[in-house]
Amino acid sequence: MAVLVGAALVVLLTCLLFLIRLYIVLKSGPNYKPGTKGSVAVLIVAGSGGHTSEILRVMECLSAAYTPRHYVIADTDRMSEEKICTLENFNQHSDRDPQFTICRIPRSREVHQSWSSSVISTLNALWYSLPLVFRLRPDMVLCNGPGTCVPLCVAGLLLGILGMKKVLIVYVESICRVQTLSLTGKILYPMSDYFFVQWASLRDKYPKSIFLGRIV
Amino acid sequence: MKTVFVTVGTTSFDELIESITTSEAVQALKARGYERLVLQVGRGSLLPDADSCPHIRLEAFRFKDSIAEDIKQADLVISHAGAGSCMETLGAGRPLLVVVNDKLMDNHQLELARQLHMDSHLLYCTCSTLTETLRTMDLSVLKPFIPGQPKHFANFLDKALGVQ
Numbered sequence: 546m547a548v549l550v551g552a553a554l555v556v557l558l559t560c561l562l563f564l565i566r567l568y569i570v571l572k573s574g575p576n577y578k579p580g581t582k583g584s585v586a587v588l589i590v591a592g593s594g595g596h597t598s599e600i601l602r603v604m605e606c607l608s609a610a611y612t613p614r615h616y617v618i619a620d621t622d623r624m625s626e627e628k629i630c631t632l633e634n635f636n637q638h639s640d641r642d643p644q645f646t647i648c649r650i651p652r653s654r655e656v657h658q659s660w661s662s663s664v665i666s667t668l669n670a671l672w673y674s675l676p677l678v679f680r681l682r683p684d685m686v687l688c689n690g691p692g693t694c695v696p697l698c699v700a701g702l703l704l705g706i707l708g709m710k711k712v713l714i715v716y717v718e719s720i721c722r723v724q725t726l727s728l729t730g731k732i733l734y735p736m737s738d739y740f741f742v743q744w745a746s747l748r749d750k751y752p753k754s755i756f757l758g759r760i761v
Numbered sequence: 762m763k764t765v766f767v768t769v770g771t772t773s774f775d776e777l778i779e780s781i782t783t784s785e786a787v788q789a790l791k792a793r794g795y796e797r798l799v800l801q802v803g804r805g806s807l808l809p810d811a812d813s814c815p816h817i818r819l820e821a822f823r824f825k826d827s828i829a830e831d832i833k834q835a836d837l838v839i840s841h842a843g844a845g846s847c848m849e850t851l852g853a854g855r856p857l858l859v860v861v862n863d864k865l866m867d868n869h870q871l872e873l874a875r876q877l878h879m880d881s882h883l884l885y886c887t888c889s890t891l892t893e894t895l896r897t898m899d900l901s902v903l904k905p906f907i908p909g910q911p912k913h914f915a916n917f918l919d920k921a922l923g924v925q
Contacts, residue, residue, distance in 0.1 A: 578923030585922060595845050606911035610924045685922070715918070720909065721844045723872040739921060741914065744876065757917060759909035761848075 563706060570705035574738030577711050579684035585611050588683035588701075591618045592691020597625040599719060600689050601632050602761040612644040615681050619693055620649040648677055650693065663692070671696035678704060678712070685713035690729045698733055717741040720761050726751070762818070764797040765790060766835035768828055770843040773805035777860050780888045781839065782809050787817050789895035799831055829853070837900070842874040847883065851906040857883040858898065860891060882906045
């Protein structure tokens with residue numbers, strides 16, 4: 546009996562500690578300024594199709610201070626890799642080593658996939674995301690809505706909770722979303738440090754969001 | 762030669778291809794001075810022959826790596842409600858008529874087309890009102906579209922993250 550109570554207490558305390566750490570990590574976002582050390586390592590979730598085009602529009606404008614850049618794409622996606630290389634080679638100055646990498650993880654949700662199987666494939670994607678994020682240790686994760694963002698952001702958050710590294714989560718909601726957030730947006734809204742929306746109607750509904758007009 | 766470019770994106774939209782190649786629709790296009798009709802039909806089951814519409818110069822293809830050139834050469838773009846097609850056309854400064862596929866309920870991409878219509882950046886109809894719209898539409902009501910400003914995002918992030 547005593548062992549059981551002890552075990553329950555340990556589990557409870559761990560959960561409590563976890564939640565406190567989560568709270569601290571989420572609160573520390575605005576004060577965390579990785580830019581002051583010179584460069585910001587970015588993990589970019591390119592996802593697929595339209596999401597990729599949108600996120601690359603944003604990447605075009607980020608300065609060279611955002612290096613290295615690690616692009617994550619779904620393993621079933623062929624077009625994104627081509628688009629990323631086109632952009633990066635365009636920006637490339639011949640005297641430097643390439644400052645970007647492309648990593649593949651299993652897609653967490655195909656379009657029209659059912660909810661129950663989505664949960665399983667998202668867990669599967671998390672299994673691949675954790676080692677990736679722990680190895681790359683980015684200063685920030687930048688994403689805009691493909692399902693693949695969720696496991697990668699969770700992995701980034703976990704890095705912070707374990708006290709290994711604060712990873713900023715920067716989310717840009719897709720231009721397609723005018724009145725309602727995407728499912729990914731809804732999940733990441735409470736856990737992102739900077740949450741951008743592109744239409745005023747969304748800013749009014751989500752007070753924590755940042756609205757700078759249309760970005761893409 | 763005044764050209765209309767019709768695009769259905771990566772999926773299929775047979776009803777649009779069917780509607781735009783009816784003799785009524787082609788007549789409406791002719792009446793407005795359009796002489797060439799280019800169709801991007803995607804995965805659809807319809808791929809009309811060049812001689813299937815005797816009154817207009819017709820070209821049709823399924824996919825291309827980039828339709829940027831077709832958009833640039835068009836005097837009017839007729840598109841499905843896909844965000845990519847809408848943004849690409851508006852970004853190129855071409856007048857755009859979006860034809861909504863009312864068989865696709867709960868399509869979140871409609872949100873964007875609807876908003877851009879409310880802001881007078883594009884015209885909006887369904888397959889059943891296409892011919893009527895082609896007859897009566899007034900392209901001069903369309904307001905120029907100012908592309909999004911990723912620079913604003915970059916500046917904000919630089920400041921927030923302390924990037925020098």
